[in-house]
Amino acid sequence: MNEHPHSKSYGPVVPQSHTFSFPEEGFPLECGKTLPEVTIRFESYGTLNAAGDNVVWICSPLTADAHVAGYYTPEDKKVGWWDALIGKGKAIDTDRFFVVCSNILGGCQGTTGPKSIDPRTGKPYGSSFPEITIGDMVAAQKLLADHLGVQKLYAVVGGSMGGFQAMKWAIYYPGFVDRCVIIASSPRFSSQALGFEIIGRSVIQQDPHFNGGDYYETQVPETGLANARKLAHLTYLSPESMEKKFPRESGTGIDPEHFKLGIPLESYLDYQGKKFVERFDANSYLHITYATDTFDLATEYGSLEKAFEPIQAEVLNISLSTDWLFPPQDSLKITYALLNINKKVSSLELDSKLGHDGFLIEVGSLGKAVGQFLDTKTRKDSSPGTGLLPAFSDNRSFDLLEKMIPAGSRILDLGCGNGRLIETLQTKGITGVGVEKNFKSILECLGIGVPVIQRDLDESGLSHFEDAGFDYVVFNRTLQEVREPLSLIHEILRVAERAIITFPNFGHWSVRAALCWYGRMPKSDELPYEWYNTPNIHLFTLQDFLRMCESEKIKIDKLVVVNEKPLSRFLTALGKKNLGAEQVVALVSKH
């Protein structure tokens, strides 16, 4: 028996509406025109606190509405489109937050749009509806926020075009927005995505019933709108998910005379087109897609960095691995532009099978990440780091690193694990950003407010990080794990003037003894793996490291040997560092 869709839902909600009138000056739009009044239809969940600052503002994507959670009547089969994320005890916890979502300006679901009656004429706007922008949508939402008594957004959260709005919120109202969550979005559409949009609009406008946009009293351009929707819908799905979803066998619908394949994909697209035409207005579709297509922060402000300069919010930027409408590499432009101007930003790429639509459907990991980001707490336990070398305790290494890094520095911690090093250094006035590939570790970082960028160093090294963007790079016990250690070291000394590299010494007497006497690759506390499953793929001795620095013109400013075993200490004291050193901490810089 299927569980009732309401059983885990937020609960019953009542849509609300408010009309803002501007009898004199009109509501100003970015195109220079005005609207005599703006009606906003919205929903809210949870309770606004007395300070008016427990607000999570949801920005809706292209054609979704304000019904983001809950249900209207007990008979409703469907719940709001992000019900899985919003509710009691959920990622966006309505016991704690007052959550608001409104229908966007220009739409057709209760907020003012081309289908609305123009109070000046008593007829629908139609072709006379002015051009709107993402900024206009956000300005209208700000009207509503002020009207509701909101003093501050704890967070603004938006996916897809909602991400465009979330960025504009953080740029337009910096003091008003504390956190900004951008999901499956980018600083602008790719040329490929624009291509599909251009064709979609062309198909609508060339429908013989379109009549320049004035069709409300005649026939609506259903065929064109349905085809545009089918096309857009394809861009929301991943090729993999389509392959899985649609069997290839032709059913009874096959009809070569009319070029019908009779396959489930065909009827699915027809259904999507038909369903959409029932709920959406062609003029709204044209206006909203035009607003998304003209959204281009770098062009508007001169550069992404200039666009983001006003932002005070902490940013969490999430992309989906199979999203080809907003590919992860486009989404990352947001992350690196924010990093370049020292803004606090975390970023991750979620494994997803469903393409762009994943942000509406596969909300498991998404919920975890958003939940951790919204629910930052000081770490309670003192769980160990995720490093390889339990013998070299975190506390000792942190002490050492702390002494090497002056207060006020900005560091990049490669392979930052659960973020403990940055958390510790933050208490000494050092700011830092972590780089980590493991999702669980990233969640831990988000949970303690340590900014972290998800990245696999083997895949792309430090490309995207600008030159000299940091004072120090800390590369703590991972050099032997990377695929290309030498090029990474050079990259490290490009993005920071100095680097602190720690590594286990393969020249240690116990390692040499294992290989020399027993003829086997050594296994020990420091090297606990078998040769065939070790992540340590570039083993090297202290001596090897020193020679590499010499030949690559890398200056060693400081070298500290860390030992746990008495014999190691004895050998080191005798000056036999390459035999004695268990762990090495090296502060290096460019010659």
Added chain:
Amino acid sequence: MNEHPHSKSYGPVVPQSHTFSFPEEGFPLECGKTLPEVTIRFESYGTLNAAGDNVVWICSPLTADAHVAGYYTPEDKKVGWWDALIGKGKAIDTDRFFVVCSNILGGCQGTTGPKSIDPRTGKPYGSSFPEITIGDMVAAQKLLADHLGVQKLYAVVGGSMGGFQAMKWAIYYPGFVDRCVIIASSPRFSSQALGFEIIGRSVIQQDPHFNGGDYYETQVPETGLANARKLAHLTYLSPESMEKKFPRESGTGIDPEHFKLGIPLESYLDYQGKKFVERFDANSYLHITYATDTFDLATEYGSLEKAFEPIQAEVLNISLSTDWLFPPQDSLKITYALLNINKKVSSLELDSKLGHDGFLIEVGSLGKAVGQFLDTKTRKDSSPGTGLLPAFSDNRSFDLLEKMIPAGSRILDLGCGNGRLIETLQTKGITGVGVEKNFKSILECLGIGVPVIQRDLDESGLSHFEDAGFDYVVFNRTLQEVREPLSLIHEILRVAERAIITFPNFGHWSVRAALCWYGRMPKSDELPYEWYNTPNIHLFTLQDFLRMCESEKIKIDKLVVVNEKPLSRFLTALGKKNLGAEQVVALVSKH
């Protein structure tokens, strides 16, 4: 000064045409209907030899024509669409080959199609033109081949939909086709690609001028056809190439009232649509796309293996890295199905920036691969293999391997380099397929007729290879280079009952001495790299290997130690194999 486009061209060509009449029975189509006559327009280059067997048959893609090389008049600004590949001394060498390309059945460029006059009515076929298939296109081409006196195709070559035709040629006429080159194609369209096709056809059919296909005497459905073409055109480009090609700045064409962005991409798409409408017929577009959409070898024959069973041709299957219309993973289904039934197949994925269109534009590597495949020669030089260990000579290792592998066996050679091992073993009645990632090595394999699959073992191991498809896997001196040696060994023993693994012994006395006495990672003839740039990332000793086999329940059927140095031989003779062995050759199997 730009070079004249003709300077490197094949030269002047004259299009030809022939009409085949079937006054009684008609030309039979796969749908069961017939055509009273079939006219084929075609071009040819070079000269047919007396035996009629020096023919390279080119199958054209969706909307291209027979004009594959050369020019018509000295004033022609354009040359044929694959002129870079076809001509004197080019990959498809017209000094040696007689090259033919024809316009496809159902098209609108001189070969019978919906626009042609139906001799029975004296009017264009229009809506009465019967359904055609890829098989019909090939059957019509076979008429032409027979008419021209062709006895055998040295090779059939096709890209995109031309690949569909090339496969059908090899399946329908097995004794007639010696080589089959499939480029940027797959056994069927992906669901995603079908989605775009379905929408494109729908847009044409919903053009008010379409009139069910009978529009030749009224107005042609230009708008629908242009929009369909724009949409299809997007699928031919890669997102990267679009980003590069189209600047984002709006020009004078910006027009918010009509939702025009005024960007170069918009006018480019308009231009593509307009140009297409001038040269192509909407009915042909519907018929040809329907033929590509219904092409699905696995469904038609029960499985890909069953579809390919009749094939006698040697196959070269080429995909392009950024092609998302025919993604490399879909193209590879052809390769692995052929491998599964012991057909001779080579396959490679070319680095490309231009998406699907790359096969028409970026013909450098493509030409090299096709050229090598068509121009197979016995190796003249005895250049050394690409292995790591010059001290362990190819000849000695080949002798050893030859003794271990019985005649009649089928082997898979992982990291096959220039293919010399398989070439050598072929002379002993052993057949083999190589796996290699390096493009230059693959070209060498193709040039000596050694089948080779391009593949990076670190990326996908041996997935796609079926269980027990080979008698032996040879894994010659690359175990220490792979990322996951253990899982790869298990994969190896899945695809073959036995494996021969050769590796350098890190337990050799000289290696131990280097680390033990000098405290540095060893460098030697056998290990010539620095620790930070070595491809040898999983070092291990003979002893380590034996222990792994024991714990992983891998049976060692034979173990041979190979030494060059006298001291190594002496130690081995004393029974100190782990100290003495320089190289090890192990024949292993599952317990």
